[in-house]
Amino acid sequence: MIYQSTRNNNELVNSAEAVVKGIADDGGLYMLSDFSKLNFDYKSVLNLTAMETAEKILGALLDDFSAGQMKNMVEKAYKGRFETDELTPTVKVGNDFVLELFRGPTSAFKDVALSMLPRLMTEGRKMLSKENDTVILTATSGDTGKAALEGFHDVEGIKIIVFYPDGGVSAVQKAQMVTQEGSNVCVCAVKGNFDDAQTGVKNAFAAFKKSGITSVQLSSANSINIGRLVPQVVYYFTAYSSLVKMGEINVGDKINFVVPTGNFGDILAGYFAKCMGLPVNKLICASNANNVLTDFITTGLYDRRREFFKTISPSMDILVSSNLERLLYLLSDGDAEKVATYMKDLNEKGYYKVSDDILEKLQETFVAAYCNDEETLKTIKKVYDDNGYLCDTHTAVAFAANYLKPQEGKTVILSTASPYKFPVAVLSALGEDNIDNEFRVMDRIRALTGVPIPKNLAGLESKPVLHSCVIEKDEITDFVMKKVAEEKW
Numbered sequence: 106m107i108y109q110s111t112r113n114n115n116e117l118v119n120s121a122e123a124v125v126k127g128i129a130d131d132g133g134l135y136m137l138s139d140f141s142k143l144n145f146d147y148k149s150v151l152n153l154t155a156m157e158t159a160e161k162i163l164g165a166l167l168d169d170f171s172a173g174q175m176k177n178m179v180e181k182a183y184k185g186r187f188e189t190d191e192l193t194p195t196v197k198v199g200n201d202f203v204l205e206l207f208r209g210p211t212s213a214f215k216d217v218a219l220s221m222l223p224r225l226m227t228e229g230r231k232m233l234s235k236e237n238d239t240v241i242l243t244a245t246s247g248d249t250g251k252a253a254l255e256g257f258h259d260v261e262g263i264k265i266i267v268f269y270p271d272g273g274v275s276a277v278q279k280a281q282m283v284t285q286e287g288s289n290v291c292v293c294a295v296k297g298n299f300d301d302a303q304t305g306v307k308n309a310f311a312a313f314k315k316s317g318i319t320s321v322q323l324s325s326a327n328s329i330n331i332g333r334l335v336p337q338v339v340y341y342f343t344a345y346s347s348l349v350k351m352g353e354i355n356v357g358d359k360i361n362f363v364v365p366t367g368n369f370g371d372i373l374a375g376y377f378a379k380c381m382g383l384p385v386n387k388l389i390c391a392s393n394a395n396n397v398l399t400d401f402i403t404t405g406l407y408d409r410r411r412e413f414f415k416t417i418s419p420s421m422d423i424l425v426s427s428n429l430e431r432l433l434y435l436l437s438d439g440d441a442e443k444v445a446t447y448m449k450d451l452n453e454k455g456y457y458k459v460s461d462d463i464l465e466k467l468q469e470t471f472v473a474a475y476c477n478d479e480e481t482l483k484t485i486k487k488v489y490d491d492n493g494y495l496c497d498t499h500t501a502v503a504f505a506a507n508y509l510k511p512q513e514g515k516t517v518i519l520s521t522a523s524p525y526k527f528p529v530a531v532l533s534a535l536g537e538d539n540i541d542n543e544f545r546v547m548d549r550i551r552a553l554t555g556v557p558i559p560k561n562l563a564g565l566e567s568k569p570v571l572h573s574c575v576i577e578k579d580e581i582t583d584f585v586m587k588k589v590a591e592e593k594w
């Protein structure tokens with residue numbers, strides 16, 4: 106299967122190379138040019154288990170890996186590592202459905218892709234005969250760091266360094282990261298905010314490239330890598346088959362998905378599913394107060410020149426949604442020149458406006474809505490009072506968008522985190538906010554609602570702290586170069 110850069114029709118790689126490289130040399134993202142060539146029959150996966158469905162879909166989209174390799178990787182990634190063999194169960198809540206993506210090892214939806222990515226990278230490196238180690242650098246605002254650590258720990262040939270903002274993540278998120286075991290992992294706090302950490306990591310990449318070091322290769326675990334996107338396509342199909350099995354829809358009926366969106370990776374995977382033939386009516390893009398995508402989908406103008414808000418749904422606090430570039434590529438029928446121009450405008454001027462034909466195609470599938478923090482809290486309470494279902498702050502944004510823009514047909518709301526990952530906001534939504542220890546807050550939510558605390562979060566407080574380093578923001582490059590030179594961590 107040939108993937109190409111979204112910014113250059115001549116930069117071509119196969120699917121294994123696309124995963125191993127992560128990003129194209131021209132700064133573009135690797136993309137399939139035409140989904141119709143896959144000839145994928147969605148009906149062929151409706152009666153399969155979640156893992157069998159994953160094998161089929163990953164095999165179709167990344168066809169340079171053999172069926173045997175894919176089966177093996179899927180088993181290693183998922184078997185016994187999620188709360189249920191369904192991996193991502195769909196449950197009925199009121200008249201709608203919730204697709205629970207948080208049943209993995211770190212209780213956030215990023216587990217679905219980050220369990221798989223390390224396997225794809227290792228196998229891809231073998232196929233390309235890469236013998237040097239890969240070092241993954243990740244800056245995190247909380248969720249990605251832990252999910253990446255959990256996915257990459259003790260994976261042969263790969264090491265991982267995670268930087269998080271000192272004092273900028275929740276107590277639960279910090280405890281998840283600093284207690285991480287594994288002989289190839291390193292976790293370090295940075296005195297500064299998330300942007301400082303991310304800028305520091307970008308500088309480290311540049312310094313490394315300049316240094317000419319070849320003993321290791323640097324790579325990234327964020328969603329610009331196609332290997333992080335493809336595993337997310339799977340659960341759109343399993344959600345559809347769940348609705349068929351529940352007798353809620355007939356095969357062929359179109360359904361809607363509401364997706365709490367940040368970097369546009371999750372919702373784009375839904376669009377891939379639609380391009381592969383899954384009967385999808387609308388994809389509803391739900392945003393918090395950082396509503397740049399709501400404006401874009403409504404008007405066609407993407408304008409990042411606006412105030413940045415820190416919200417109670419922090420994984421969606423983002424003004425430049427990287428994966429939108431892939432959607433523009435598809436909607437412009439693979440016009441890489443056009444995409445490159447939009448991206449250049451975004452970089453240099455801070456905005457771009459898409460042509461009318463692209464806007465029209467965009468609105469054929471995408472609908473958008475947003476809500477602020479106050480509405481998010483009210484929604485958690487409403488969903489709980491009306492249906493007895495407790496959701497996290499990100500999922501609540503999706504529920505709110507669904508209330509604002511109801512669509513024809515059945516609707517599935519993607520739930521991206523356990524409510525116990527953001528316990529302080531969730532407890533205050535339920536009407537209490539006078540406890541200051543996050544772990545006590547979890548216990549209080551448990552007592553109030555009876556919803557079990559996920560195992561990986563329950564034992565955290567008593568786990569030994571293994572990573573305690575804190576550095577200044579301008580020390581990131583030196584830190585990386587030093588770690589890269591150390592053979593044994």
Ligand SMILES: *Cc1c(COP(=O)(O)O)cnc(C)c1O
Pocket residue numbers: 213214215248249328365366367368369370371372420421499521522
């Ligand atoms: C990352 C994340 C999102 C946003 O997903 P994108 O793929 O970046 O759009 C939403 N909710 C939670 C809890 C997340 O961790």
